[in-house]
Amino acid sequence: MQKEAKVLQIIAPTKPEWRDLPVLDPQEGEVL
DSSP, rough: OOHHHHHHHHHHGGGGGGTTTTBBOOOSSBBO
16 A cells, blocks of 8 residues: 555656545645
8 A cells, every 4th residue: 555655646746637636745745
């Protein structure tokens, strides 16, 4: 699960349709 979370943290910003997922942006420190 943690591996998937790290992958999502990398991919999420490039996939607008994923922005609804509770993924934390490591740089912003907030939910995308």
